[in-house]
Amino acid sequence: MQLLLPRWLIPVQPRAVLTEHALVVDGSRIVDLLPATTALARYPDAKVLHLPEHALLPGLVNLHAHSAMTLLRGYADDLALMDWLGQHIWPAEARHVSDEFVFDGTLLAIAEMIAGGTTCANDMYFHHGAVARAALAGDFRMVVGCSILEFPTAYAADADGYLRRALDAIDEFRGEALLGFTLAPHAPYTVSDATFRRVITLADELLIGIHCHIHETEDEIAGSLKEHGVRPLERLAGLGLLGSNLVAAHMVHTTDEELALLARHGVHVAHNPSSNLKLASGFARIADQLAAGINVGIGTDGAASNNKLDLFAEMRLAALLAKGHSGDAQALPAWQALEMATLNGARALGWEERIGSLEVGKEADLIAVDLSAVATQPCYDPVSQLVYSAGRSQVSHVWIAGRAVYADHRYLHLDLADVQARARRWQGRICA
Incomplete structure (x- = not known):
């Protein structure tokens, strides 16, 4: 059992900043949240960790990522989306993507995300x-x-092949506590109606989610109008794809009617502000999405189009873009940005009962952020500092399911030298 004593405890749900409070973790779960003096008396044998200048908060949830693409970070920058994909990324993937590539690239991404406070x-x-x-x-x-x-x-010859490989992986890792699975049809412009219908049926049978790029660019919408006579979201609605098990990545270009449609069906949106800007995809109407009652989380997209997996940077950018795009300085305040990066992401994955906030009974996915740095002083409001001032380098401790994986800025289980050596080997192969 461990008793954590931060200067500020930020549970996210409810919206509060608690001082002189303790969080108690036993095994993988949070078992108590109470005043520090009471905790010390009630749990005299617990291991105590003092975090005197730290905010303790839920681990961040990256709602849209292509982790293995860290190995293509910086490979083809400053290009439009379809040129970037068709002329550079897809050909590079065709040459190099394998089990080894994906394992090594994903492990590199995990190392980056853990050090930046992302736990899921x-x-x-x-x-x-x-x-x-x-x-x-x-x-x-x-x-x-x-x-x-x-x-x-x-990896596969056709949609049937991709689906077979998906079902094989789901069966192989069934029961792993840290893993979940979704079916991820890439986008409306790369997937047929028949395949979407199969995805819907299988997701319903398996009780898993669906994850899809939707309305990322104006070209995507123009192409759908030309080929199908309707915008992509209307086509997907007609197929029955829209529902509370769908995470729609990007959703940059939307009408008022489409926002109402998303809200009515309970679709979750993964907002990727840096990637949207870098690929010139546009400005998502996030303030309007939130006002419509849509659950919006935050993603990084892949490192090949960002170029970093940094949810602190994404929180800040999301808040600033919402204000600038809406003309309302009160749009997307710091509290809401933090919720988007934690509880909203958990809710989109169907895991809001497990993670996303610091509540008794939930799994202990936690991060401690040291706010003693010059850049976060003085600290009037720790939530504001986390969103607008803090950087991922200030994350000092990370726990996932109660297990410490990062402490005092050091990995406890990952061999960082090995992870970096793997990345360098891939750089050599790709350059060759």
Whole structure:
């Protein structure tokens, strides 16, 4: 049993900043949250960790990632989305993506995310078993998104092949506490109606989620109008895809009617502000999405289009863009940005009863952020400091399911030298 004594305890739910309070962790779960003096008397044999200048808060949830693509970080920058994909990323993946590539790239991403306070990621890629094994090797909570396309890659020849490999991975890792799975049809422009219908049926049978890029660019919408006569979201609604098990990544270009449709069906949105800007995809109407009652979480997208997996940077950018785009300085305040990066992400994954806030009975996915640095002093409001001033380098401790994985800025289980050596080897192969 461990008793954590931070200067500020930020449970997220409820919205509060608690001082002189303690969090008690036993095994994988939070078992108590109470005044510090009472905790010390009630749990005299507990191991005590003093965090005198720290905020203790839930681990951050990265709602949209392509973890293995860390190995393509900086490979093809400053290009439009379809040029970036068609002329650079997809050809590079065709040459290099394998179980080894995906394991090594995912492990590199996990190391980056843990050090930045992210304890859970909603991934989307190929070689699903390699993603799962990397997550288990890194003691990291991962939702493995099983990518589905119509066209062939080295991983599968067609949609049937991708689906078979997805089902095999789901069976192989069934029961792993840190893992979840989704079916991840890539996008409306790469997946047929028939395949979407199969995805819906299988997701319902397996009681798992669906993860899909939707309305990322204006070109996507124009292409759908030309091919199908309707915008992508209307097409997907007609197929029956929209529901509370769907995480729609990006959703940059939306009408008022589409926002109402998303809200009515309980669709969750993964907002990726840095990637949207870097690929010139546009400005998502996040303030309007939230006002419509849509649950919006925050993602990084892949490191090849960001170029970092930094949810502190994403929180700040999301809040600033919402204000600038809406013309309302009160849009997306710090509290709401923090909720988007924690509880909203957990809710989108169907895990809000497990993670996303510091509540008794939930699993202990926690991070401690040292706010004693010059850049976060003086500290009038720790939530404001976390969103607008703090950086990921101030994360000092990370626990996932109650297990300490990072302490005093050091990895406790990952071999960082080995992770970095793997990345350098891939750089050599890709450059060659």
